[in-house]
Amino acid sequence: MIEVKNLSKSFSGFLAVNDASLKIETGSITGLVGPNGAGKTTLFNVIAGVHAPTDGQVLLDGQDITGLAPHELFHRGLLRTFQIAHEFSSLTVRENLMMVPADQMGETLWKTWTNPSAVRAQEEQTRAKADDVIEFLEISHVADELAGNLSGGQKKLLELGRTMMVDAKIVFLDEVGAGVNRTLLNTIGDAIIRLNQERGYTFCVIEHDMDFIGRLCDPVIVMAEGGVLAEGTLDEIKANEQVIEAYLGTGLKNKEAS
Amino acid sequence: MTDILNAFILLSNFVLIPAIAYGSQLALGALGITLIYGILRFSNFAHGDTMAFGTMFVILFTWWFQSMGINLGPLPTALLALPFGIACCIGFVLITDRTVYKFYRKQKAAPVIYVIASVGVMFVMNGLVRFVIGPNDQRFADGERFIIKAREFKQMTGLSEGMSIKVSQGLTLVTAVLVVIALFWFLNKTRTGKSMRAYSDNEDLALLSGIDPDKVVRVTWILAAVLATIAGTLYGLDKSFKPFTYFQLLLPMFAAAIVGGLGSPVGAIAGGFVIAFSEIMITYPYKKFIAYIGPDGWTPNGLMQLLATDYKFAVSFIILLVVLLFKPTGLFAGKSV
Numbered sequence: 290m291i292e293v294k295n296l297s298k299s300f301s302g303f304l305a306v307n308d309a310s311l312k313i314e315t316g317s318i319t320g321l322v323g324p325n326g327a328g329k330t331t332l333f334n335v336i337a338g339v340h341a342p343t344d345g346q347v348l349l350d351g352q353d354i355t356g357l358a359p360h361e362l363f364h365r366g367l368l369r370t371f372q373i374a375h376e377f378s379s380l381t382v383r384e385n386l387m388m389v390p391a392d393q394m395g396e397t398l399w400k401t402w403t404n405p406s407a408v409r410a411q412e413e414q415t416r417a418k419a420d421d422v423i424e425f426l427e428i429s430h431v432a433d434e435l436a437g438n439l440s441g442g443q444k445k446l447l448e449l450g451r452t453m454m455v456d457a458k459i460v461f462l463d464e465v466g467a468g469v470n471r472t473l474l475n476t477i478g479d480a481i482i483r484l485n486q487e488r489g490y491t492f493c494v495i496e497h498d499m500d501f502i503g504r505l506c507d508p509v510i511v512m513a514e515g516g517v518l519a520e521g522t523l524d525e526i527k528a529n530e531q532v533i534e535a536y537l538g539t540g541l542k543n544k545e546a547s
Numbered sequence: 548m549t550d551i552l553n554a555f556i557l558l559s560n561f562v563l564i565p566a567i568a569y570g571s572q573l574a575l576g577a578l579g580i581t582l583i584y585g586i587l588r589f590s591n592f593a594h595g596d597t598m599a600f601g602t603m604f605v606i607l608f609t610w611w612f613q614s615m616g617i618n619l620g621p622l623p624t625a626l627l628a629l630p631f632g633i634a635c636c637i638g639f640v641l642i643t644d645r646t647v648y649k650f651y652r653k654q655k656a657a658p659v660i661y662v663i664a665s666v667g668v669m670f671v672m673n674g675l676v677r678f679v680i681g682p683n684d685q686r687f688a689d690g691e692r693f694i695i696k697a698r699e700f701k702q703m704t705g706l707s708e709g710m711s712i713k714v715s716q717g718l719t720l721v722t723a724v725l726v727v728i729a730l731f732w733f734l735n736k737t738r739t740g741k742s743m744r745a746y747s748d749n750e751d752l753a754l755l756s757g758i759d760p761d762k763v764v765r766v767t768w769i770l771a772a773v774l775a776t777i778a779g780t781l782y783g784l785d786k787s788f789k790p791f792t793y794f795q796l797l798l799p800m801f802a803a804a805i806v807g808g809l810g811s812p813v814g815a816i817a818g819g820f821v822i823a824f825s826e827i828m829i830t831y832p833y834k835k836f837i838a839y840i841g842p843d844g845w846t847p848n849g850l851m852q853l854l855a856t857d858y859k860f861a862v863s864f865i866i867l868l869v870v871l872l873f874k875p876t877g878l879f880a881g882k883s884v
């Protein structure tokens with residue numbers, strides 16, 4: 290469980306996250322929505338250790354993880370994807386995925402010499418896992434392509450694929466669906482549900498697509514102007530006057546009514 | 548016909564062969580600079596003095612081996628001392644990283660701060676080298692001097708121009724080729740090498756993967772120290788060892804790294820040869836060459852030298868400026884500077 294307590298983050302005086310408190314229950318797929326600039330990505334960045342918070346605390350299963358470096362959090366099972374897809378552009382898609390698992394023996398120079406068979410065996414295992422993920426995401430045809438040459442949507446898939454390479458505890462997805470076509474979006478949705486049910490991943494999902502959120506997420510947290518505006522099931526959120534005003538707009542309400 | 552052959556041999560002897568050797572030395576130096584830039588993201592001004600530092604240990608071990616009567620026959624004893632020199636250089640460089648650069652990494656300091664810190668490290672290394680071995684020229688080459696002597700070549704071919712290939716030149720080329728093959732194998736095939744490339748591509752993402760940043764940084768320094776010591780030793784065998792010369796090598800080495808594209812290993816090698824060939828071709832006096840290929844009686848009065856050897860560093864500088872103006876990412880599209 291992730292617990293965010295009175296978290297604030299200011300960029301030279303501008304409060305991007307303002308006294309936000311929220312909980313992400315273990316085993317849940319929690320949605321995080323809100324207008325552009327609400328501070329969702331910033332909140333992710335603070336939780337994931339990219340930015341140090343100006344104020345407040347982040348707890349992972351009761352342990353204070355505030356201000357830990359990204360790679361330390363990674364080792365504790367906290368993974369995240371980037372809104373603007375990141376990739377190792379000069380490595381192939383498969384190599385990109387194979388970089389994810391930690392503690393690879395090949396990373397220790399002398400083991401490459403003293404115990405080559407074990408190193409190779411482990412590498413084969415990682416490669417097999419990467420191939421599974423590639424197949425699952427239906428990107429086999431670009432497996433040996435340099436990741437830098439992928440399309441925007443394919444890079445998003447690679448982002449998701451990365452989280453499938455290790456046994457994560459909690460995964461933060463920042464708009465994995467943006468720029469991905471409908472059918473693939475459904476596949477991604479299925480993947481998230483399966484990871485959640487079969488491998489026990491907890492998810493926190495930022496997404497602007499309400500159908501996607503509706504299909505996956507319970508509960509949904511709404512952020513606006515750096516703070517948490519509301520929390521509940523999607524239906525509760527949709528009925529919330531404040532949320533309608535700040536985010537969903539009256540159009541949706543009219544549509545629902547008709 | 549013999550005139551053309553003579554002209555060709557003349558150029559090979561005074562331009563081609565020296566430039567290949569010098570280019571290999573610059574390439575090895577520039578590789579170290581480019582690796583540090585790609586992964587630690589700063590221009591390491593201490594690299595020239597790291598070369599001097601590593602080479603100094605090679606020389607000290609060489610002298611020690613010589614005093615014990617250990618040698619490699621026709622090959623320079625320095626080859627035997629090389630691994631020991633490398634080990635000392637690695638040790639020192641890792642200590643500097645621990646005591647200096649690590650602090651700034653924690654602070655997430657701006658690149659310019661690293662550069663200034665590296666200037667500080669440069670002065671420390673420079674001082675240490677001068678303190679231990681002194682500022683003067685040191686010769687430490689022993690064994691055979693030549694693979695082919697000019698006189699033998701003349702006798703063999705009957706040409707009036709001779710071509711000599713020094714052992715140090717042959718050794719430089721062979722070593723450089725082996726080192727470059729090993730380095731590229733390492734970067735492209737091993738997990739650590741891939742981690743380094745990944746880290747160089749996207750640091751944020753590397754931190755969110757199973758890549759251990761400390762390990763990547765350590766291996767980068769180790770590689771830089773290995774490359775620096777090898778480059779420095781080869782240069783010292785080929786010319787001579789003088790601390791100030793190694794400091795001066797910084798300019799052509801940086802020019803090579805930037806011309807090739809900072810962060811790009813292939814670029815560093817290409818850049819090394821571009822700089823070496825330009826420097827030597829521009830400062831070579833073509834008088835005799837023209838006398839051979841021109842019609843009779845055309846022998847020019849002047850030296851036909853484009854630039855006096857004293858100004859050879861200007862060549863690197865001009866190439867650097869031109870590249871920065873027209874293709875700031877370098878020939879092989881490294882990171883923009």
Ligand SMILES: Nc1ncnc2c1ncn2[C@@H]1O[C@H](COP(=O)(O)OP(=O)(O)OP(=O)(O)O)[C@@H](O)[C@H]1O
Pocket residue numbers: 300305323324325326327328329330331332372
């Ligand atoms: N590194 C930064 N420096 C300065 N301001 C920043 C920085 N990162 C974010 N901000 C500001 O913080 C606010 C919140 O940005 P954030 O990216 O968190 O929004 P978001 O909720 O993710 O929006 P979107 O839905 O468009 O992705 C914005 O006004 C943005 O300009």
Ligand SMILES: [Mg+2]
Pocket residue numbers: 329330331372463
């Ligand atoms: Mg965002």
